[in-house]
Amino acid sequence: MLSYLHGFHAGNFADVHKHSALVLILAHLQKKTKPFCVIDTHAGAGWYDLASLQAQKTGEWKGGIAAVQQEQRVPVDLVPYLDLIEDFVPDNRGLGVEFEAGMDGDEVLEPPLYYPGSPFIVQKMLREDDHLSVMELHPREYETLDRRLYHDRRVTLQKRDGYEGLVAMVPPHIRRGLVLMDPSYDVKQDYARAARSIIAAYRRWATATYMLWYPILEDGFDHELHDMFRQIPATGGVLCSEIAASHGGGKGRMLGSGLLVVNPPYQFDAQLAAIGDWLRDVVHLPGPGVHYQDWLVKAQ
Ligand SMILES: C[S@@+](CC[C@H](N)C(=O)[O-])C[C@H]1O[C@@H](n2cnc3c(N)ncnc32)[C@H](O)[C@@H]1O
DSSP states (O other): OOOOOGGGTTTSHHHHHHHHHHHHHHHHHTTSSSOOEEEESSOTTSEEETTSHHHHHHOGGGGTHHHHHTOSOOOGGGHHHHHHHHHOOOTTTTTTSSOSTTSSSOOOOSSOOEEEOHHHHHHHHOOTTOEEEEEOOSHHHHHHHHHHHTTOTTEEEEOSOHHHHHHHHOSOSSOSEEEEEOOOOSSTHHHHHHHHHHHHHHHHOTTSEEEEEEEEETTOOHHHHHHHHTTOOOTTOEEEEEEEESSOOOTTOEEEEEEEEESOOTTHHHHHHHHHHHHHHHSOOSSSEEEEEEEEEOOO
């Protein structure tokens, strides 16, 4: 079942949490000249028009990226992410290809504001010899992404199941790298499938960094997820970061955003902790905000 479309949620508080962590990890990978690769198992459409009817319908970005952009003072480690978002302009903007109101039947409102999803955030941070492998299963999201990315020789895109595809693709030719897994959790089995896929990939490629995003729900499965990640014998440890409302979710509503990071880069924990403390008080959560961060497996 593929009912989820990220266009309704782009730029929300969970995207800010996830994408600021993504930019931090990529900045660490850029510190060495040796090429790196990124595998993005659940890619979405690539970027999103926040003036589209989809985004306007939920308005989730107002409590996420817009709330953050209104702040005068931000944590220093959030600046590269904010600069990337602010500077993001889709390549083919102005060509009239994807911006015509008729694309999704959406009306384009002024002023347009585009929010990059994970494939374009990574693409902006790739160097000449770095590589990005992208998987997306939804036919329309895949086609959109293909149109937007096909011209970049550093990027390969597959219409493929990201859980199975990840395990089949590792270890990649370029051995330094990051796996981002950001499922849509249409079905509750996604929690266990994500954990099993990362555990299997880790056995073949133990030096990579893995980042899994998950929603925190009132009746969620994050405890089982944590238990599974506690079994990963990662020398770099397994870090958990959550920004959530302590209550107020209601049935099926997202209380918060969680990240599990296997083998995070050196000092990433301190950077993410400072960002999380700040985001807790700035983004709009459905109730009083709590920020939790701890190691599920200690780094050796
Ligand atoms: C949360 S969205 C991804 C957002 C994107 N990572 C970002 O940060 O901008 C999840 C995406 O996964 C896709 N998807 C769902 N199941 C999948 C699967 N088994 N394999 C690959 N993609 C899948 C959905 O169609 C959806 O576009």
